[in-house]
Amino acid sequence: MTDTPTPRRFTGRHMTGVLVAFFAVVIAVNVTMARFAMSTFGGKVVENSYVASQNYNRWLERADAQARLGWDTGVTLDAGRHVLLTIRKEGRSLEGVRASATVNHPVGRTTPVALDFEPAAGGVLRSVEPLAVGRWRLDLIVRHGADEARYREDLQ
Numbered sequence: 001m002t003d004t005p006t007p008r009r010f011t012g013r014h015m016t017g018v019l020v021a022f023f024a025v026v027i028a029v030n031v032t033m034a035r036f037a038m039s040t041f042g043g044k045v046v047e048n049s050y051v052a053s054q055n056y057n058r059w060l061e062r063a064d065a066q067a068r069l070g071w072d073t074g075v076t077l078d079a080g081r082h083v084l085l086t087i088r089k090e091g092r093s094l095e096g097v098r099a100s101a102t103v104n105h106p107v108g109r110t111t112p113v114a115l116d117f118e119p120a121a122g123g124v125l126r127s128v129e130p131l132a133v134g135r136w137r138l139d140l141i142v143r144h145g146a147d148e149a150r151y152r153e154d155l156q
Contacts, residue, residue, distance in 0.1 A: 040107060066149045071089055071149055072087070073087055074088075075153045075155070077131065082127045082128075083126070083138065085099055085117060085140070087125075093122070096144060098143045099125050100117070100140075100141050101127075101140045102114055103131060104139075106154065112139075131155065135156050137153075139152055
């Protein structure tokens with residue numbers, strides 16, 4: 001005589017367990033993702049979107065004027081985490097460049113910090129203070145005579 005297993009019936013309790021498990025997973029994932037989203041991004045890109053829209057055409061004109069300057073920028077970090085800035089025009093270092101910058105955390109976790117630059121060897125400008133370890137957004141203003149250009153770089 002062979003014992004054949006009798007199939008188990010799928011009851012309402014089984015269906016209730018499946019539904020509860022499914023929705024528990026969905027809710028847990030949603031709560032986790034919402035928590036990550038709220039803790040990493042403040043949600044504010046500009047203070048006032050209407051005012052920003054009024055300046056949009058001026059920003060486009062400034063970007064066109066900056067592109068006509070023909071400057072090539074290089075922003076790197078040295079071993080001591082000092083910001084190194086190289087400005088070139090037609091492959092040669094641009095002499096007499098002045099630069100100022102602010103650095104802050106990309107999502108606003110820290111207050112902006114001003115960076116001062118000093119000339120270094122080879123036509124490079126080097127920040128006086130080193131950057132702390134982490135991810136930073138560098139807002140850079142470069143001036144040469146009456147010309148001005150603004151750049152934004154992400155550094156790590």
